[in-house]
Amino acid sequence: MRQFSALFVALPLLASLGCSAGPAPGDGAAREWAQLRQQRGHFDGAAWNKDLDAWQGRKHQLMQGLGERLIAEKPDEAGVRALMGEPDVQVTADGAEYADWLRRTEWRGEPGERLWSYHWRGNHDQLLVAFDGEQVSAVGWLYAWE
Numbered sequence: 001m002r003q004f005s006a007l008f009v010a011l012p013l014l015a016s017l018g019c020s021a022g023p024a025p026g027d028g029a030a031r032e033w034a035q036l037r038q039q040r041g042h043f044d045g046a047a048w049n050k051d052l053d054a055w056q057g058r059k060h061q062l063m064q065g066l067g068e069r070l071i072a073e074k075p076d077e078a079g080v081r082a083l084m085g086e087p088d089v090q091v092t093a094d095g096a097e098y099a100d101w102l103r104r105t106e107w108r109g110e111p112g113e114r115l116w117s118y119h120w121r122g123n124h125d126q127l128l129v130a131f132d133g134e135q136v137s138a139v140g141w142l143y144a145w146e
Helices: 003-017 026-038 058-073 077-084 097-106
Strands: 089-092 106-109 115-121 125-132 134-140
Touching: 026 058, 026 077, 058 077, 058 106, 058 115, 058 125, 058 134, 077 125, 089 097, 097 115
Parallel strands: none
Antiparallel strands: 089 115, 106 134, 115 125, 125 134
């Protein structure tokens, strides 16, 4: 019984620190995003799928909402991973793409020295998460605009 009590106390504490293996059980948006992220659409070489590929399709809407949460809550890396999963690409200030991505992205907040990319439509359009130190400092959309 003592082990069960300790676990009952430890789990909420770990979750509050961002130590989660995936989306929280009650986080429907994060779970739905994780499911849609596994599917392939037109920009990944498959057939057109309006939920994945369309402007304001379901995947785009979910990513916008999750991006809003990131900028409002400003979690650490573990918190971002818990909500969004592993990034598709990571870039640091000394990386080749960094200056280009910084310039071409519509930012909310002040971008830091590290950028994480989550692909919406392949690497065609992406949600970027910027970190200053360990915390989220900005989010932005890197669109192809074609």
